[in-house]
Amino acid sequence: xxxxxxxxxxxxxxxxxxxxxxxxxxxxxxxxxxxxxxxxxxxxxxxxxxxxxxxxxxxxxxxxxxxxxxxxxxxxxxxxxxxxxxxxxxxxxxxxxxxxxxxxxxxxxxxxxxxxxxxxxxxxxxxxxxxxxxxxxxxxxxxxxxxxxxxxxxxxxxxxxxxxxxxxxxxxxxxxxxxxxxxxxxxxxxxxxxxxxxxxxxxxxxx
Numbered sequence: 001x002x003x004x005x006x007x008x009x010x011x012x013x014x015x016x017x018x019x020x021x022x023x024x025x026x027x028x029x030x031x032x033x034x035x036x037x038x039x040x041x042x043x044x045x046x047x048x049x050x051x052x053x054x055x056x057x058x059x060x061x062x063x064x065x066x067x068x069x070x071x072x073x074x075x076x077x078x079x080x081x082x083x084x085x086x087x088x089x090x091x092x093x094x095x096x097x098x099x100x101x102x103x104x105x106x107x108x109x110x111x112x113x114x115x116x117x118x119x120x121x122x123x124x125x126x127x128x129x130x131x132x133x134x135x136x137x138x139x140x141x142x143x144x145x146x147x148x149x150x151x152x153x154x155x156x157x158x159x160x161x162x163x164x165x166x167x168x169x170x171x172x173x174x175x176x177x178x179x180x181x182x183x184x185x186x187x188x189x190x191x192x193x194x195x196x197x198x199x200x201x202x203x204x205x206x207x
Contacts, residue, residue: 020069021078024054027065031056034084038071038095045200050098052076054084073102080169089179093186096166100191103162111155117195119155124188132185138192163188 028034035057040050050071058064069075076099086092108116121142129135166187170180193199 018072018074018078020067020075024056024067024075024078027056027067028082030058031064032059032061033057034079034082035087036076036079036084036091036095037087038091038098039068040094054079071098073099080173083173085173089183089186092173092183093190096170096183096187097190097194099166099169100162100187101194103165104159104191107155107158107162110158116155116159119152120159123156123159124192129181129185129188132189134189135185135192138189138196138198141198142192142196 024034035055037053037055038050039053041048051068052071052075053068054066055063056065076095080099086095104116104120111119121139121144124130124135125139130139163184167180167184170183171177174180174183
């Protein structure tokens with residue numbers, strides 16, 4: 001016989017909210033605007049942990065509160081939902097490259113690094129941003145990958161879907177589609193630079 005009361009079955013489940021979100025919501029409600037800065041510093045050939053610096057501005061235009069923490073997808077997603085922009089387009093490109101990395105991670109795990117790389121590069125070289133200066137430059141430094149094993153169509157669809165999700169997020173932040181497209185193309189270029197260690201190769205003299 002089932003027990004008279006069982007919280008695991010009787011109460012609706014909901015994920016607990018990140019405690020920082022509760023604090024940030026309170027600060028935001030008393031602020032005239034909120035701004036985000038992504039901070040990522042290089043130490044030698046590698047990066048230090050990426051942090052997010054959130055600034056809450058009062059009615060007088062001065063920062064009334066600020067908070068810094070390691071970059072976190074849940075926290076950043078809340079900021080995106082709340083239409084909080086990064087400090088400038090370059091910072092926004094870095095921010096969304098991190099979001100792409102998080103979105104692509106399950107696809108990489110499912111198909112493996114090599115197969116994912118091959119499909120991603122194939123899609124980008126034939127995609128709408130193929131001639132974007134920053135992206136084209138990065139693509140030009142990546143050798144051709146041949147897909148082996150797995151389902152190319154399934155992988156393509158998953159990659160396209162995640163890029164479209166990011167595109168919609170950017171359109172929620174920027175009414176100007178040209179700006180949103182520039183940020184997305186730059187974010188993809190930054191993601192590729194990190195994934196294929198393009199800048200690291202230049203620092204080592206390999207490129």
